[in-house]
Amino acid sequence: MPSNTTPLAEAPAPGEASGASSDASSAEKVHAALTRSSTGNEDLRELESGLDSLQSDAARAVRIDWSRILLPVAALVVLILAWQFYVSLGLKRRDLVPGPLDVLGQFGTLWAEGSLQEAVWTSLQRGLVGFLISVAIATPIGLLLAQVAPLRRAFGPLISGLQVLPSVAWVPAAIIWFGLTDATVYFVVFMGAIPSIINGLISGVDQIPPQYRSVGTVLGASRLQMAVQIILPAALPGYLSGLKQGWAFSWRSLMAAEIIAVGGTIGFGLGSMLNQGRDLADMTVVMSAILLILAVGILIELLVFAPIEKRLLRRRGLLAGSTR
Amino acid sequence: MPVVLENLGKRFGDGAPVLDDVNANIAQGEFVALLGASGCGKSTLLNIMAGLELPTSGALEVPSDGAAFMFQDAALFPWLTARENIELALKLRGVGKADRRTKANELLDLVHLGGAGDKRPHELSGGMRQRVSLARSLAQDRQLLLMDEPFAALDAITRDLLHDELERIWKETGRTIVFVTHNVREAVRLGQRVLLLSSRPGRVVQEWNVTEEHRTDAGLAGQLTGVITARLREEIRRHAK
Ligand SMILES: Nc1ncnc2c1ncn2[C@@H]1O[C@H](COP(=O)(O)OP(=O)(O)OP(=O)(O)O)[C@@H](O)[C@H]1O
Numbered sequence A: 001m002p003s004n005t006t007p008l009a010e011a012p013a014p015g016e017a018s019g020a021s022s023d024a025s026s027a028e029k030v031h032a033a034l035t036r037s038s039t040g041n042e043d044l045r046e047l048e049s050g051l052d053s054l055q056s057d058a059a060r061a062v063r064i065d066w067s068r069i070l071l072p073v074a075a076l077v078v079l080i081l082a083w084q085f086y087v088s089l090g091l092k093r094r095d096l097v098p099g100p101l102d103v104l105g106q107f108g109t110l111w112a113e114g115s116l117q118e119a120v121w122t123s124l125q126r127g128l129v130g131f132l133i134s135v136a137i138a139t140p141i142g143l144l145l146a147q148v149a150p151l152r153r154a155f156g157p158l159i160s161g162l163q164v165l166p167s168v169a170w171v172p173a174a175i176i177w178f179g180l181t182d183a184t185v186y187f188v189v190f191m192g193a194i195p196s197i198i199n200g201l202i203s204g205v206d207q208i209p210p211q212y213r214s215v216g217t218v219l220g221a222s223r224l225q226m227a228v229q230i231i232l233p234a235a236l237p238g239y240l241s242g243l244k245q246g247w248a249f250s251w252r253s254l255m256a257a258e259i260i261a262v263g264g265t266i267g268f269g270l271g272s273m274l275n276q277g278r279d280l281a282d283m284t285v286v287m288s289a290i291l292l293i294l295a296v297g298i299l300i301e302l303l304v305f306a307p308i309e310k311r312l313l314r315r316r317g318l319l320a321g322s323t324r
Numbered sequence B: 001m002p003v004v005l006e007n008l009g010k011r012f013g014d015g016a017p018v019l020d021d022v023n024a025n026i027a028q029g030e031f032v033a034l035l036g037a038s039g040c041g042k043s044t045l046l047n048i049m050a051g052l053e054l055p056t057s058g059a060l061e062v063p064s065d066g067a068a069f070m071f072q073d074a075a076l077f078p079w080l081t082a083r084e085n086i087e088l089a090l091k092l093r094g095v096g097k098a099d100r101r102t103k104a105n106e107l108l109d110l111v112h113l114g115g116a117g118d119k120r121p122h123e124l125s126g127g128m129r130q131r132v133s134l135a136r137s138l139a140q141d142r143q144l145l146l147m148d149e150p151f152a153a154l155d156a157i158t159r160d161l162l163h164d165e166l167e168r169i170w171k172e173t174g175r176t177i178v179f180v181t182h183n184v185r186e187a188v189r190l191g192q193r194v195l196l197l198s199s200r201p202g203r204v205v206q207e208w209n210v211t212e213e214h215r216t217d218a219g220l221a222g223q224l225t226g227v228i229t230a231r232l233r234e235e236i237r238r239h240a241k
């Protein structure tokens, strides 16, 4: 039936010609065909697969992008050289502003003593345990607040407020309640991390396109199925950034707690090392501690959060165009 | 009659009524195109039929098992592959784990996407996404299929093909389809019956039958398009100040 195959490009419409305006017909150049435009199932299948291959991207090979590794390393080298250059100008006393080599030497000493390993391990362990407990507490609370409007109205402002309050403000209270024990440190970590994880999850749920819920309803999802199969996976990007922030808050709160609360049964962490450096007025120890705190933060971000986030975003097609 | 609308009305809050006194009967296996200007309440009417919203007055009768729905943008879940999206619909319908995969593959084949099951929505073109979305709404296995401007965002070539595709699938599966559009040509191309909805308030003001001759005779179809367009414009002009 060859006569069927001609799509009507410009339909001569008597109704249009006889009366009304000419605006719409001239604005729209390409019209849909008014009759069948393919000759049968086989023809249609062929046309469609042609269009499909034209319209979808060819698979791109994944290669290691060396600039991702080389550029940060280069930036680091430049910073260290600048530091060394500044020190060698001799503007400040060497014990006030030690050079990179002095700090490196101190690293070696601390390593040999074993206090470096001890401090990193103690802090990291506490940070991770505190963070994981925070996640376990914050996730159900966050889901509940996001889904139950009256609860959200009641507690939402409080939770946002807690996020603004520096968790170091809890240290004195914690010392009075728990003394110089690990409980003090964990309490401060919780107060830092839990509100920000809750907030991340809530904003993740808020950002779900309303249509996803409509789709769920139309597909016949029950309340529980909706929460588990649709809301939670849809909120995952927001939840993850909440987790990231929660980790950052845990780590910061932990350092604050360790600097202030020293002694008792509290072990020797990076914050304690920092405090010790201050007491001894040894700038190399202080700088070693600062660099270690920074390094742990960067490593956790690079080794844990970045890969998870990248994978998540890439699977959802949200990475294109970003400068990551 | 799978769908009966009687004096259906809808207003949001205490604004002017969006729909007022809508009456329509849709027969089993019928393909009805619901045509109206932008903002006249087509989506609202469809959402009411789907049970996503409640009417404020009047009565409606829809199949007791509800309706399948196809949205304007494909509304696929980006964390699932094409096949998993279809499988989710099957799962929520209560299909056992063992059957889901075969069923999903059959449906992908039906929309000519047999090879794209493992792709994620963002890796598919707009037309492919809509076909996955069509397959998902077929996975719901409801007699009534409601479609809200499903092809509005596609290019003309793809849309022509999807019109053919939809007609074929409609004939193969015997569904009752209500297809919402603001495009007169699309309504004439697809519907057996075209219902024109007026604006503010929305009401079925006229209907036309489209016969099999219109499917093959472009001149005849063009003529009907002209008539309907003129009527639609008349309806729009009523609101000029
Ligand atoms: N939830 C809502 N609350 C208040 N007003 C609404 C709501 N949903 C729709 N409306 C109003 O109802 C009217 C009809 O909307 P609807 O989306 O049904 O129109 P439509 O015919 O589908 O338009 P379009 O062609 O743009 O999709 C519009 O004026 C809109 O502003």
Ligand SMILES: [Mg+2]
Residues within 6 Å of the ligand: B042, B043, B044, B148
């Ligand atoms: Mg609409």
